[in-house]
Amino acid sequence: MGVDDDSREFERFARPHAAAALRLARTLVRNEADAQDVLQDSFLRAFRHFRGFSGESPRAWLLSIVRNVSFTLWRKRERDDPGDVEATLESEADPGPSPESKLLEACDAEQVHAALDRLPGLHREVLVLREMEECSYREISEILGVPIGTVMSRLSRARAQLVRELVGDPRSKN
Amino acid sequence: MGTFDEHPRGALHAYLDGELSLEGSLEVEAHLAECGACRRELETYRALRRLLVSAKASAPEAESALMKVTRSVRMRRRRVYAIGGFGAMAAAAAVALLLVPTLSNGVVREVAAVHARALDSGRSVEIASSDPAAVGRWLSARLPGAVPPTAGGDGFALRGARVDSLEGRPVATAVYQVRSHLVDVFAWPSTEKDMEPKPSVAGRWTVCRWSHAGVAYWMVSDAGTDDLKALAALIKERRT
Numbered sequence: 001m002g003v004d005d006d007s008r009e010f011e012r013f014a015r016p017h018a019a020a021a022l023r024l025a026r027t028l029v030r031n032e033a034d035a036q037d038v039l040q041d042s043f044l045r046a047f048r049h050f051r052g053f054s055g056e057s058p059r060a061w062l063l064s065i066v067r068n069v070s071f072t073l074w075r076k077r078e079r080d081d082p083g084d085v086e087a088t089l090e091s092e093a094d095p096g097p098s099p100e101s102k103l104l105e106a107c108d109a110e111q112v113h114a115a116l117d118r119l120p121g122l123h124r125e126v127l128v129l130r131e132m133e134e135c136s137y138r139e140i141s142e143i144l145g146v147p148i149g150t151v152m153s154r155l156s157r158a159r160a161q162l163v164r165e166l167v168g169d170p171r172s173k174n
Numbered sequence: 175m176g177t178f179d180e181h182p183r184g185a186l187h188a189y190l191d192g193e194l195s196l197e198g199s200l201e202v203e204a205h206l207a208e209c210g211a212c213r214r215e216l217e218t219y220r221a222l223r224r225l226l227v228s229a230k231a232s233a234p235e236a237e238s239a240l241m242k243v244t245r246s247v248r249m250r251r252r253r254v255y256a257i258g259g260f261g262a263m264a265a266a267a268a269v270a271l272l273l274v275p276t277l278s279n280g281v282v283r284e285v286a287a288v289h290a291r292a293l294d295s296g297r298s299v300e301i302a303s304s305d306p307a308a309v310g311r312w313l314s315a316r317l318p319g320a321v322p323p324t325a326g327g328d329g330f331a332l333r334g335a336r337v338d339s340l341e342g343r344p345v346a347t348a349v350y351q352v353r354s355h356l357v358d359v360f361a362w363p364s365t366e367k368d369m370e371p372k373p374s375v376a377g378r379w380t381v382c383r384w385s386h387a388g389v390a391y392w393m394v395s396d397a398g399t400d401d402l403k404a405l406a407a408l409i410k411e412r413r414t
Contacts, residue, residue: 005300005316005337007244007245007248010244011240011244014240015240018233018237018239019233019234020233021236022239026233036235036239039239040239040243043239043240043244044243044247047243048295051296051297052297099214099217099218100214100218101214101218101220101221102221104218104221104222104224104225105221105225108229109228109229112225112226112229130191131226131227132226132230136193137191152187152188152193155187155191156184156187159187159219159222162222163219163222166225
């Protein structure tokens with residue numbers, strides 16, 4: 001009984017956030033086998049340390065572990081460096097011909113995932129955390145280890161870029 | 175945030191995300207009322223959100239991955255408890271074993287391994303309290319018939335307790351501290367006759383098996399043999 005207690009407790013602790021953890025892993029490593037490895041490694045690390053967890057959001061804590069594990073893998077593979085994101089962001093396209101929201105409504109899930117894949121890692125993850133996992137800015141700030149102001153500005157750039165990938169420039173203001 | 179000179183770029187996102195104060199929201203709304211471009215941008219991001227939500231994949235495999243991890247942890251531990259399966263032991267327990275290579279007694283190895291694992295994991299207690307009644311209640315809620323700990327004294331402070339498994343049975347583990355040393359005291363009800371504590375040193379650990387008044391004990395610590403004798407005497411005194 002004593003042997004099993006903490007692993008059962010960990011299951012209860014982690015289960016509500018397992019799907020979010022896998023989605024984030026997929027967002028960050030883009031290859032299903034790697035995502036599964038990242039997920040398992042993250043669960044194992046989280047299990048070793050969850051007794052010491054004292055924060056407010058188990059989800060943010062678990063997702064920050066997923067992120068660290070993913071980055072470790074990234075570094076190992078020397079692929080897809082997320083560091084040069086900022087440089088690629090500020091180009092502005094021509095105004096679109098019709099309201100972007102209508103165009104977006106015509107997109108399907110496959111197009112969304114393809115467009116997400118074209119974004120830099122830092123943009124993909126912030127979008128997934130906010131729009132799919134519905135994390136608050138505070139949780140995202142905790143997961144990414146950046147100030148809330150950075151979460152906001154990164155999110156605004158990420159959204160603009162994703163819209164651009166899908167249908168054209170969202171800021172086609174006159 | 176004041177009124178906007180131009181378009182409230184970042185604030186528009188914070189507004190969409192419900193992250194603004196009431197005051198900030200009102201400012202953005204005032205701007206939106208006058209600015210068609212920002213209304214259009216906001217509508218675009220709302221459509222983007224609907225699209226992302228609709229594209230959110232379910233991930234049922236995630237739960238099975240979790241179960242796989244916790245199951246493997248349990249399997250590994252059971253092998254630790256089944257004395258003899260040393261090759262498959264958890265790393266922490268293996269470290270503990272390397273430290274007590276001179277011991278032939280499997281149970282002593284097990285006691286040391288449990289103690290070392292608790293120390294290595296950074297959670298030597300599952301309930302932290304110096305109140306023996308509180309610790310006793312916590313133990314008996316998890317392990318019916320658990321032997322409640324006795325209060326500290328004579329330089330020994332009760333730090334709390336865990337539930338462990340030893341020789342295939344669940345045991346109540348009270349944790350005491352003497353100076354900088356933690357002492358694990360495993361206890362379970364027993365019908366064996368009283369046995370005097372004779373601590374022995376095994377590598378890094380001092381261990382001791384004894385029994386008194388219907389309770390059997392294992393003690394393990396990196397404290398000295400005199401410390402374990404003194405703690406046993408204290409427990410006997412409190413229990414009588």
